Amino acid sequence: MPGSLILSTLLFAAAAFFLGRAAARPFGTGARSRPVYHGALLALWVALPGLAVTVAWALAQPALLDRLLLAGLPAGSVDAIGTGGRALVLAQIHALAEGRALPHLDAVIVEAGARLSRWREIGRLALFATVAATLLVSFLVARTRITPRLHARAAVERALTVGLVVCASVALLTTVALLVALLRETVEFFRLVPPAEFLFGTNWDPQVAFRSDQIAGTGAFGAASVFAGTLLVAAIAMAVAVPLGLLIAIHLVEYARPGTRAWAKPALEILAGVPTVAYFFAALLAVAPAIQHAGRALGLVVSPNSALAVGLVTGIMILPLVSSLADDALRAVPQDLRQASLAVGATRAETVLHVLLPAAMPGILGGVLLALSRAVGETMIVLMAAGLVATISLDPLGTTTTVTVQIATLLAVDAPFDDPRTLAAYALGLTLFVVTFGLNLLALRLVRRASRTDAS
């Protein structure tokens, strides 16, 4: 319904554009702006109020109606059942209003359903009338202002600028909303579970804690083991990705023939574009069983979803990131330095190890930190590959769990939004955000410093 209204508003605005342009044509060269701008300005003046009314109405109506509905129910019939029950009652009324037949309902609710659908019909008509009136009035008012003296282009461009600012603020709003969402739920969570308990407790068993209706604070939300698992996986991943990535970058920049570089570089870029699920699946399908077999051959007991397998695959996943950032950093080292080193008789290896690597170090470190941040954030791989057992253990052959996995598992059960499990997911999310934010800040600073020294 709002969709079709928005569409008709836009059509009306298009008509206004042509009318405005036609009205400005006779002004000729005496006008301050070309007719196109007069048309555009008229269209804007029409469309904006119309859209604003539609959107505001669409946002406000459901909540308003819900409040009216609840107020309209007989006193005492909903007060006793709490928030969850109220939501249920509302859901029932909504289902009725949409024409679905539900058995075993209170007469009060059936009646409320009928009332809701009636109100909605009224709302629809009222909205239509309001929008039509707004469009007409704004068109008539704006039309009188189309004169040769109107600086239509400046006005249109001002409006465009406002549009640009609105678009740019989306990115800001995203950050704000992310922070607010994470912080609000986390504060809520810390009301149930003390922060120290969460950060340093070692017993993580959210499902048990609420099965027996016990209130938290019993240590079932001690996330230290989850953090330990994340760190273990990230450490293994870095141990794979950093040396391999550096070697690859060194080889491609300093040693490889141009022909080799021409195919190896795009191949690595393709690897970087492979979706994470593909890596996850490969971990589950091939890598974890292979490691288990290898472990058995060596007489070791390896759990089928070892942290080693997960870390290995995460490492392969972030490898292209490390190698391409190291590649950039190495190639940003001025050619002068390379030649100066070669000119005193250094071998390529000495040039790389003593001159190029130290000069490129800030950039490389920045890349490594970015990769680490990615490894910490992307350990969802474990969702498929590793188990969900949270234990503090640095045994790479045992199962493990990570922050991202726990977020996904906690929210996989369709719990109400104020359930401590949901809140715990947000607390874990905030931790993840803080850690990756710190890593990124450091990384960007290093990379920026690296590019500054190149420029000098």
Place this chain on the structure above:
Amino acid sequence: MARPSLLLAASTAEPSPPTKISAQGISAWYGPIRALENVCLEIPSNRVTALIGPSGCGKTTFLRCLNRLNDTIPGARVTGTIRLDGVDIMGQYIDVAELRTRVGMVFQKPNPFPKSVFENVAYGPRIHGLAHSRAELSVIVESALRHAGLWDEVKDRLASPGTALSGGQQQRLCIARAIATQPEVLLMDEPAAALDPIATSLIEALIDDLRESYTIVVVTHSMQQAARISQHTAFLDHGRLVEVGETTEIFSTPREKQTEDYITGKIG
């Protein structure tokens, strides 16, 4: 060890013929572009040889053939023979790292490593294992810096970064870095191009001093500079060697019309 050792050949070479480097029929290409065409040039020992000519004439390319630094440029190709003390250095099996130890180079733009002054000079001796202790290394560094005429200016700030020095000081640091590995030949690619007149005169005086110990090849844009510092001059144009001889002769009685036009400023 199948590779001919430069060191062995060098030690047995007779010092009596004053030719240090002999280049025969050198041609060079960057991709499809021909930069040098059949250049033959003898470079005498313990003299300063200046390479002059208009820009793009192949001076720098020729210079970079002498320590095979063109190898590092993708698509560059060089043919011909270059003998250093009678040993061909163009061969596939020559250890270019060792060659460059013996043939040092100073670049047009000062390019100190982003390390301390001391580390800049110590870099060569360290990778070549010329010193067996920190004390020996210090001696080498000090003597190189003294040779380069920089010691008095930097002796109190050996630990500060080399990039913090002034342009002229940086270039002398690069010279010190080049001579610290005790090369026999020093290649200088317009060593004063990026410097102001005072720094330039310091560098020129230094080159004159260094002639005692090294064979020096200097690429320069400036005729006056070539006349001031060199004993031998070679004039290149469009990748060809036009004329070579004693500097005094070249500047006073050039044999070729082309050389005369260039020296008197009619071309270039």
Place this chain on the structure above:
Amino acid sequence: MTSLPPPDVRRDARRRRRRAVDVWLRRLGAGAVVFALGLAGLMLTAIIVASLPALTQTTVRVDFEIDPTLVSATDPAAGDFRAIVARGAAALFPDAPPAEASAAQRILTPAATRILRQEVLRNPDLIGRRLALAVPAAGPYDQLARDHVDRQAPETRRQLDDADIARFDRLTADGRVARSLNFGLLFNGDSRFPEVAGLAGAITGSAMALAICLAICLPIGIATAILMVEFAPRNRLTVVIEANVNNLAAVPPILYGLLGLAVFITCFGLPRSSPLVAGMVLALMTLPTVVIATSLALRRVPMAIREAGFAVGASRYQVVLHHVLPLALPGILTGAIAAISQALGEAAPLLLIGMNAFVTSVPHGVTEAATTLPTQILLWSESPQPGFVARAAAAILVLLASLVALNGIAVLLRHRAERRR
């Protein structure tokens, strides 16, 4: 210093060692390149091999009598298709006792009823006639047809007993069993039964989410970059936005899922599991990619172009729209390519907004429940039945293929944009 030191044995050894280090570094680097690409190749091979069983499907040809007493022509939807399937299955073994009829039916997929129903609803003329239909075989029989069942193993350790196997062998002898390309993988919705589960729902869901994502993130991202580079270079707002965008680019994707859950679903009340919410979440996630790529492209346009425009009296907007944007288009398209790859392949945030729901129908609107390709892969790979793992592998191939195709289109577009300038 003109005389060289005598050839020194120690120096010679050192030279050899230095050269060895050089050679080893080169070999290690080459080894690392080969190892990384080889391992990736191995993973891809493993996925392809695992997907092979899902590319074909064993079918059994069954003759169904569409009895008008069971399915009335006036209301075919209410017909008793279950009974028709049971009769059709029993008719496969006319001489078997009626007690074995249910065993015969177990050869067919449990979804046979639904398949038949769809067939008849699509073509009501069939009522009263006989319909020969190739019905997918149930999972265990599919395995049997592929010789993945060890017939020598003791009966108790097999899913199928000897009588089951004998029955199926007879169908094979009758020429009713065939193996055909599994088009259902692309055109069916999801199902509890691997033999009829397909990606149609996931592909539709992904396409809708991707369309919404691009419709939001491209205009907003490009507008943000234009504001940053062309209109407010170096003022405080720009600095804040730029730092903020850089930071957002590195926020782990799963956090966008938390954001979507808290804002779009809980706060705005948009429907869970819908491509609409998925597209919005993906749009926020890919926004920094678009902004960064676009501002890079805009900054690379030479200042002289803008000055030329200003010099003939064009306004800033005219300069940007007529001169700068066309030149920056290839770079912007590069950003769009990156955004597409990111949005199509990401699973983590979508899990949190319920895109891993079990949905058998293909969504018809952006607010209906749906899955996407990556979340469908997760769903299937966690299913215990053997058929689903092969299907997950095949789904990964579909995902990779669509990524390659979309990238290819974008690269072509970029080429054209580059040629035009």
